[in-house]
Amino acid sequence: MAELPNNDNKNSNPNKLSFNSYWIYGVIIFMILSLNLFNVMNNNTEVITSVKFKQMAEKGEIEKVEVINKSVAHVWIDKDYQANHKHIKENSFSFDQPHYSFELGDIGTFDGMVADINEKSIVIDPIYQTRTNWTGQVLSWLLPILILIGLWVFFMRRMTGGGAGPGGQIFNIGKSKATLFDKDAKVNVTFKDVAGLEEAKEEVMEVVDFLKNPKKYTSLGGKIPKGVLLVGPPGTGKTLLAKAVAGEAEVPFFSMSGSDFVEMFVGVGASRVRDVFKQAREKAPCIVFIDEIDAIGRARGKGAVQGGNDERENTLNQLLVEMDGFATDKGVIIMAATNRPDVLDNALLRPGRFDRQIGIDRPDLKGRKEIFQVHLKTIKIAEEVKAEILAEMTPGFAGADIANVCNEAALVAARNDKKAVDLDDFNYALDRVIGGLEKKNKLISPKEKEIIAYHEAGHAVCGWFLEHASPLVKVTIVPRGVGTLGYAQYLPKEEYITRTEALKDRMCMTLGGRAAEKIVFDKISTGAQSDLDQVTKMAYSMVAVYGMNEKVGNVSFYGMQQDQFSKPYSDDTAKLIDEEVRLMIEEQYIRAQNLLKEHRTELNALATTLLDKEVILKSDLELLIGKRPFPVDEVQVVEADASSDVGEIASAEQSNAVTQDDSATLDKK
Numbered sequence: 001m002a003e004l005p006n007n008d009n010k011n012s013n014p015n016k017l018s019f020n021s022y023w024i025y026g027v028i029i030f031m032i033l034s035l036n037l038f039n040v041m042n043n044n045t046e047v048i049t050s051v052k053f054k055q056m057a058e059k060g061e062i063e064k065v066e067v068i069n070k071s072v073a074h075v076w077i078d079k080d081y082q083a084n085h086k087h088i089k090e091n092s093f094s095f096d097q098p099h100y101s102f103e104l105g106d107i108g109t110f111d112g113m114v115a116d117i118n119e120k121s122i123v124i125d126p127i128y129q130t131r132t133n134w135t136g137q138v139l140s141w142l143l144p145i146l147i148l149i150g151l152w153v154f155f156m157r158r159m160t161g162g163g164a165g166p167g168g169q170i171f172n173i174g175k176s177k178a179t180l181f182d183k184d185a186k187v188n189v190t191f192k193d194v195a196g197l198e199e200a201k202e203e204v205m206e207v208v209d210f211l212k213n214p215k216k217y218t219s220l221g222g223k224i225p226k227g228v229l230l231v232g233p234p235g236t237g238k239t240l241l242a243k244a245v246a247g248e249a250e251v252p253f254f255s256m257s258g259s260d261f262v263e264m265f266v267g268v269g270a271s272r273v274r275d276v277f278k279q280a281r282e283k284a285p286c287i288v289f290i291d292e293i294d295a296i297g298r299a300r301g302k303g304a305v306q307g308g309n310d311e312r313e314n315t316l317n318q319l320l321v322e323m324d325g326f327a328t329d330k331g332v333i334i335m336a337a338t339n340r341p342d343v344l345d346n347a348l349l350r351p352g353r354f355d356r357q358i359g360i361d362r363p364d365l366k367g368r369k370e371i372f373q374v375h376l377k378t379i380k381i382a383e384e385v386k387a388e389i390l391a392e393m394t395p396g397f398a399g400a401d402i403a404n405v406c407n408e409a410a411l412v413a414a415r416n417d418k419k420a421v422d423l424d425d426f427n428y429a430l431d432r433v434i435g436g437l438e439k440k441n442k443l444i445s446p447k448e449k450e451i452i453a454y455h456e457a458g459h460a461v462c463g464w465f466l467e468h469a470s471p472l473v474k475v476t477i478v479p480r481g482v483g484t485l486g487y488a489q490y491l492p493k494e495e496y497i498t499r500t501e502a503l504k505d506r507m508c509m510t511l512g513g514r515a516a517e518k519i520v521f522d523k524i525s526t527g528a529q530s531d532l533d534q535v536t537k538m539a540y541s542m543v544a545v546y547g548m549n550e551k552v553g554n555v556s557f558y559g560m561q562q563d564q565f566s567k568p569y570s571d572d573t574a575k576l577i578d579e580e581v582r583l584m585i586e587e588q589y590i591r592a593q594n595l596l597k598e599h600r601t602e603l604n605a606l607a608t609t610l611l612d613k614e615v616i617l618k619s620d621l622e623l624l625i626g627k628r629p630f631p632v633d634e635v636q637v638v639e640a641d642a643s644s645d646v647g648e649i650a651s652a653e654q655s656n657a658v659t660q661d662d663s664a665t666l667d668k669k
Contacts, residue, residue: 029146045074046087048100050113056100057117057124065126066098070107073126074098179255180279189243195374196367196399197237200358204228204241207333208249211285225355226323229293230337232360235400238337241360242289245335252286254279258295261315269296269315277322277332284331293336299345316345323353362398365391371399375406382422390426405429435480435487444479450611451517452477452485455527457606458516459488459509460621461599462592467630468505476615485527500548507535507588508595515592516603535588539581549580599625 053075056062061081066074077099082088088099104110110126117124191201210217210224217224230238246253254276261269280288296315323334336354338344348354363371368391376387394402408429413421432438444452460472470490477486514528547554557568567574596603602625609616609624616624 028142045098045101048075048102050102050104050110053100053102054113054117057122058120060122062124065124067104067107067110067126067128068131070128071104073102073104073110075100075102180252180283188247189240190247191244193374194237194241194244195370196363197241197360198367200230200241200360201244203356203358204245204335205248207287207335208245211249211251211287211333214285224331224333226332226352227334227336227354227356229341229349229354229357230335230360231341231357232339233362233398234339235398236360236362237399238339238360239291240399242291242335242337245287246289249287252280252283254286254288256288256290258290258292258297261296262312269311270318273315273318273322280332285333286331287333287335289335289337291337293348294338294340294343297336297338297344297348299343316348320347320353323348362396365395368394368397368402371402372406375403379406379410380420382420384423385421385426389423393426393430401433405433408432431476431478431480434489435476438478438480444485449477450607451521451525451527453607453610454516454520454603455513455525456486456488457603457610458512458514458592458596460512460606460616461603461625462509462512462515462595463490464602464621464625464628465595465599466505466509468499468502469509470506471618471628472621473618474616475610477610478614500542503538503542503548504584504588507538507585508592510535510538511585511589511592512596515589515596516607519593519596519600520603520607535585536581539584540577542584543577543580549584551580552577 053062053073056075056077059081061077061084062075063078064076068074075098077085077088082099085099114124114126191205194201207225207228214224230241232238242255246255256276261272276288280286296312296319298312298316300313300316334354341349341357349357369387372387372390376385390405394405397405405426406429409421409425412428413425416425418425456475456477460475463469463472473489475486475488479485480487510531511528513531514524517524517527542548543552545556545558547556552573569577605624606616606621609620613620
């Protein structure tokens with residue numbers, strides 16, 4: 001039996017051209033230009049003067065004369081005399097083109113010249129014609145219109161996102177820009193590529209499983225969640241997790257950004273929301289992912305202009321209606337990601353819209369190990385490189401930071417013509433990520449270098465001999481980055497709550513750099529600027545947020561401090577808080593000085609070694625000043641503190657140093 005032709009793919013040819021309305025304009029312009037070009041190429045008429053015309057007429061060579069619009073005369077030569085004209089012999093004439101032409105100037109003068117010729121028994125009977133140049137007239141009004149249309153389309157395409165996607169065309173401006181991933185557009189990222197987010201993966205895997213096997217849940221009376229919100233700091237893997245959902249789910253997956261709804265035209269954002277949900281309902285069950293939803297989901301009524309039409313609020317209102325309005329459709333799950341959940345509208349976060357909020361935090365030691373294992377698969381590493389070691393060296397690093405470290409280490413190894421990436425390359429990559437690019441040509445005077453060495457040694461000694469402070473792992477005075485003259489790595493333990501004595505020990509350690517400068521040189525420098533900034537934030541948080549001061553008491557003004565137009569406490573309370581903060585910082589500064597005076601020998605030895613070697617590791621520190629006189633915790637990781645100018649700057653954001661991490665935690669709680 002002969003097979004029937006398959007007509008399912010009749011429109012599946014990717015090379016098939018589709019009709020575009022702009023082709024019409026192109027065809028019209030092409031025809032006009034071709035016609036003019038043809039006339040120009042076939043015009044062999046020679047321009048002469050009226051004197052030569054009179055000479056040819058007196059010889060009887062002229063067959064016919066046509067006067068066009070009383071301005072131009074076209075002349076035809078009689079066939080018997082064409083052989084005498086070189087111009088006619090060299091050019092082939094077609095379509096009865098005139099052989100010669102000349103400008104008349106004044107029509108009265110031409111008539112007089114013809115009358116003189118006729119008096120000599122030579123008959124010249126000009127034919128007067130009036131012609132209209134339709135091509136010129138059409139171009140005179142059509143060309144400006146085409147130019148205006150072209151400019152209008154160009155600017156509209158620029159204002160609507162460069163013409164990319166269905167929403168980029170001016171006539172489709174209300175269409176959504178969502179990218180559809182289905183069985184024909186497979187995503188290569190799966191849950192195997194997502195490491196360190198086990199709890200979050202379990203939550204989203206349940207959503208995917210619900211879409212694949214809905215009867216498994218509906219048979220028990222369960223309902224599919226309408227929305228899943230991924231919340232976490234930048235670089236922790238929110239978008240990667242959404243890509244994995246798109247790769248795992250055997251349902252259509254619409255992906256778009258919150259900024260895709262933002263447009264200068266009124267009503268476009270709401271129209272695009274309606275359009276994306278319309279497409280989603282047609283392909284239900286499906287998933288709609290909105291990245292950076294805070295672009296349209298900000299709380300309404302804040303900072304709104306009186307009497308103005310807030311397009312963003314209209315877009316948010318439409319999104320709220322589509323997610324859980326009067327006519328709610330089933331089978332459409334909304335996934336969204338943001339790193340600023342505090343600015344989102346409460347109506348957007350309530351159950352029924354976003355039923356689940358999945359927090360994605362920076363990975364712990366186990367999570368970092370798993371992330372390193374994923375990235376090390378694509379790198380040719382040496383035998384001594386282990387994911388466990390690298391995980392201990394990168395506390396507070398997010399998934400994007402770890403990927404950056406692995407890539408930087410591979411580039412360093414390739415630059416040095418190595419066959420495999422070893423641990424030294426990863427150490428160099430960490431130094432570059434934490435402190436910045438090494439400044440080999442940066443000239444530092446011996447006196448400044450000595451100040452830097454004692455500043456870093458002061459931090460190291462204080463951290464070594466304070467029980468709750470973080471012991472040092474590595475310290476360097478090699479200049480790095482913009483203004484970074486050195487940095488130190490510490491070995492703190494991972495903890496989720498911090499006691500008063502631990503915060504005070506860390507304040508004392510942070511002030512150790514300035515205390516060392518005061519003890520050794522009896523002068524202070526600008527190198528402690530970031531130290532003072534961290535200590536001030538920590539002290540104010542202890543007094544005004546965590547209630548760790550006896551005089552101020554067990555009060556917290558954190559939530560009320562967010563209002564910049566009113567203070568949550570009286571002037572007397574503000575004065576008391578300032579006084580207690582100054583006393584707390586001064587107390588720890590004196591404590592750091594006393595500690596360094598007690599261990600002045602160790603301070604000098606460490607600073608001298610730093611000046612000589614520029615880099616000191618934990619093993620060198622133990623040889624110089626002995627082992628740390630405190631028990632070692634079982635779970636330990638490595639964190640970093642960076643130095644700037646003459647001494648210390650805040651640690652790089654990627655490393656989340658102890659003092660930096662404390663201040664960030666105090667700010668966000």
